[in-house]
Amino acid sequence: MGKLLIVGTVAFDAIETPFGKTDKILGGAATFIGLAASQFGAKSAIVSVVGEDFPKEYLDLLSDRNIDISALQVVKGGKTFFWSGKYHNDLNSRDTLATELNVLADFDPVVPGNFKDADVLMLGNLHPSTQLSVIKQMEERPKLIVLDTMNFWMDNALEELKEVIAHIDVITINDEEARQLTNEYSLVKAAEKIQQMGPRFVVIKKGEHGALLFHNAEVFFAPALPLEDVFDPTGAGDTFAGGFAGYLTETKNISFNNLKSAVIHGSNLASFCVERFGTERMVNLNKKEVNQRLLQFKELTQFDIELQ
Amino acid sequence: MGKLLIVGTVAFDAIETPFGKTDKILGGAATFIGLAASQFGAKSAIVSVVGEDFPKEYLDLLSDRNIDISALQVVKGGKTFFWSGKYHNDLNSRDTLATELNVLADFDPVVPGNFKDADVLMLGNLHPSTQLSVIKQMEERPKLIVLDTMNFWMDNALEELKEVIAHIDVITINDEEARQLTNEYSLVKAAEKIQQMGPRFVVIKKGEHGALLFHNAEVFFAPALPLEDVFDPTGAGDTFAGGFAGYLTETKNISFNNLKSAVIHGSNLASFCVERFGTERMVNLNKKEVNQRLLQFKELTQFDIELQ
Known part of the structure; x- marks a missing residue:
């Protein structure tokens, strides 16, 4: 069993979509990453920070899933990082209504002793x-x-x-960001340039249009599962990353072929995440559903073809 | 060997992209469909209309590829349909600069006797x-x-x-058009509604984001091949349709599995089309290149996954 160290935000989100709105609910990159990774057997820990206002039930929700939260700092008298956003009708774009850093402003991460030898380090957006x-x-x-x-x-x-970026192996980034980082419109060229900056593997996330994995001259593409309804995209990218990292931690194989599988596992979990507000769907996800949908991914993409 | 009847425009295009511009060059839906379909062994004919200004070399180009042009009407004194467009920097959107219907305004298609029993009828945009x-x-x-x-x-x-639409088997349509036709944002729901209108199969084209094939509860997804450079998207959708229809005409098998292969063949040919202006790349395409890229499609999408 591998060890996965997760660094990222644990937060309150308030979300508005065309289908409804929430008060402050559980959110944050490390939360979604941790929940997704917990679908695999890996031992994981979250390094993060919350305020005294963070409910014990949310902490329990994480530790109940075997996520070590001993390095999740709780700041006395502090307030938890808060993000609020409103999605447009197509759910592909959103306006940020509020970003209150609160305790995140002075966050000084401390890696717990028992995770200083983690097999995989997943650095969430920070x-x-x-x-x-x-x-x-x-x-x-x-x-x-x-x-x-x-x-x-x-x-x-x-x-x-x-x-x-010079110190890492895999970057996950969306298509617009890849273009911004490299000044290349072609994602193939952008991925080449990013590999020259350090990471051997580049994952470009395209939301409802799937994800691309680049490594040297190799490319792999995983579609997003076409869904009847997308309810709330919040956390989908982090869930993808958590599934990806969790699968690799557990399988301990970083060949291109296994990274392909990791991309599929990440895409699969993300397809659940967007079906409900926030973490709701991820918290209630069972192995049978996960496996059923993996088969759907296979049916969606696999074909036989004869050369002419 | 099957018979494919193609109906659509044969035209002049003048194209401007961020990479250059052309004078009037060979274009039109039926042209791109015919060139793509000619990659397969099917016997095909084009029903269309051009003016007296249409060069003999373009007619020869089609008949040299074994496309029957006896039902391609040449109107004495008439001018060929002309379209001119300018693509924006991202190549995903374009402005139409001119549309001169000319002889197309009074086009009355006549199906030639020897194609009234065609196996496959491909109705290009008209x-x-x-x-x-x-x-x-x-x-x-x-x-x-x-x-x-x-x-x-x-x-x-x-x-x-x-x-x-009530009379056909397969519709190819882009994502925005599928949404417009059905008032459904979800492509899954849109495809369901379109199937209720007639066609058993719905192909939703998403340009650089690939294509989806729907049939009852089944879905298949073919990505667009990630390319270093996209030069000119004109004709990509028609090339896709031509490859799709040409493959099905030749293989004479309209199972869902074979339609999957047809989608891959169409996507494969479209990936060449966009590499040069107009029909340039399609005219010079050889079987070896086509087969090589089919293997790339396979590598791009195929994976092994074990259920947990």
Whole structure:
């Protein structure tokens, strides 16, 4: 059984979609990553920070899924990071209504002793300096370091972002961000340039249009499962990353072929995430549903073809 | 060897992309469909109309590829249909600069006697009444009728469009058009509704994001091949349709599994079409390149996965 160390936000989200709205509910990158990774056998821990206002039931929800939360700092008198957003009718774009950093502003991550030898390090979207600080605390270089980031850091901390990108193995990034980072419109060229910046593997997330995995001259594509209804896209990217990292931690094989499978597992879990608000669907997910949908992925994409 | 009857425009296009611009070059839906279908062994004919200004070398180009052009009317003193467009920087959207119907305005298609028993009828984008007139001229109902259309007819001839849709087996349509036709944002729901209108199979084209094939509860997805450079998207949708129809004509098997293969063949040929202006790449395409890229499609999408 492998060990997975997850760094990222644990937060309150308030979400509005064309189908309804929520008050403050459980959110945050590390939350979605952890829940997705918990579908696999890996032993995982979350490094993060919340305020005193964070409900015990949410902490229990994580530890009940065998996620070690001993390095999830609870700041006395502090308030938990809060994000609020409203999705447009097509669910492909959203407006951020509020971002209250609160305790996240002074977050100083501390890697717990028993995870300094983690096999896989999953760096959720955070300030690149925070991500780098975690890498430096590891006793041995993890077999695989996966990083998720976003355009905000390209705009505001590009040098730090480039530094952390030089230290990692896999980056997950969306198509627009890949283009912004490289000034290349072609995703093939963008992925080539990003590989030159450090990571051996580049995963480009295209939301409802699936995800691409690049490694040297190899490319793999996983579609998003066509769904009758997408309810709330919040957390889909983190769920993808969590499934990806969780699967690789458990299978301990970082060949291109196994990374393909990891992309499918990540896409599969993300397809559940978007069916309900926030973490609701992920919390109630069972193995049978997961396996059924993996078969759907296979039917969706597999074909026989004879050369002419 | 099956018989494929193709109805659609044969035209002049003038194209501007971020990479260059052309004068009037060979274009038109039936042209791209015919060139793509000619990659397979099927015997095909084009029903269309051009003016006296249409160069003999373009006619030869078609007949050299074993496309029967005896039903391609040449109107004395008439001018060929002309379309001009300019693509935006992302190549995903374009402005139409000119549409001169010319001889197309009075086009009255006449199906040649030797193709009234065609196995497959491919109706390229045209006025739905014209498409319907061709169906009615067939002596026996073709084994498969494939129809391509666009939003223009939804805006301007919706009732006629619905009538022709009720007579066909496969519709190829892009994602926005599928949404417009059904008032459903979810493509799964849109495809369900379209099947209720007539066609047993619905192909939703998503351009650089691939294509979906729906039939009852079954779904198949073919990605577009990630390319270093897309040069000119003109004709990609028609090339897709031509590859799809040409493959099915030749293999004479309209099972869902074989339609999957047809979608892959169509996507494969479309990936070449966009590499040069207009028909340039399709005209110079050889079997070896086609087969090589089919293998790339396989590598791009195939995976092994074990259920947990």
